[in-house]
Amino acid sequence: MIASEFLTIAGRALRDHCGADSVTVRAIEPTVHGPRVRWDGPLLHRERRRDTIPGGGVWIGPPAGPLLLNILSLATAFRWADGAPRCAKDWSERLARRYRRVFGPTGPATGPGWSWLWEAGAQAVKDAGIPSDFRTSDAKEKYGSARWYVEGDTSAAVDDVIDAVEHLSAHICEDCGAPGRIRQGGWLRCLCTRHAEGRLPTDE
Template identity: 50%
Template sequence: MIRDEFTVIAGRALRLHQGVESLDVGAVRPSPVGPIVEWKAPLLSPDRQRRPLPGGGHVLGAPAGPDILGVLVRYTACRWRQGPPHAPSTWAEDLAFRHPAIFPFPPSSHAGWSWLWQAGAEMIEEYGIPKGFKTVDTKEKFGSLRWHTEANGDDRHADNVISCIDHLSSFVCEYCGAPGLLRKGS
């Protein structure tokens, strides 16, 4: 079940990335942070996805495929850490209490994205919170998560993790955390 969920979300999140066809999702092994999905993708481009602009040029799109998969591994570990997924009604307050340097206020979304917020907070803390880092806004907009931050120091890692979380939220149900898709319309 964990492997299947990971595979569905990865397939949707990476559908436009070069080399995605080489993705091989292997075993799921226990770890202190939760069940870790092992994957290989020898042909997956390590570059950010670039989209062509009308009239020429490119704009940066989704984060690099391997980075997305790394964050998806942690999301999956957080989601399945305590057994079958269940987010208590106090998840947002609990998350702000456990990670006060990341969330000075509870994140604003439904419980299905609680594991995305948690994965991001854990990954940022493990790498090292950038100097002057602070979350200034969290919300849902156009069916995706938005996490706005400020920092005085080098925040490339935190920014990349947050970009991956924002991207993955388009493929995760905001209400339950299962694989999802953006719907057309309101």
């Protein structure tokens, strides 16, 4: 179940990445965060693509595949840490308390299905080194995916983590955390088939 969920989300999130078809699950190992997927992706580019734009400026591609898989692996570990996934009603407040330096006094304002992804993002920001003046100004849903707005100091590593969380959220059900797709129907939401209530994916 864990490997299947990981590979489904990874396959969708890496759709535009070269070498995505080389990704496999090597093992699922117990860690302090939960059962962590150990993956291989020998053909994935290790660095984020950056191209110079004629006339000035730089085009920045999506987050690098290995970073996306590492964040997804951590989110999956948090999701399955206590057996079958269950999200506490006060998950956002708990995250705000646990990662006060990342989120400040209030946690993300989204559905519970992204709680483990937000947790993985916060842990990755902490591991990368929280800049001294870093502050989350808002963490919410917009147009079917997460938006993580920050103020103050930042770094390339932290920026990449934030972009990875936003990118992955477009492939994870906001209601339950299972593999999802952004779906039409009044307003865009990323939902799994069970929670879609007949809404069709925008990419079909």
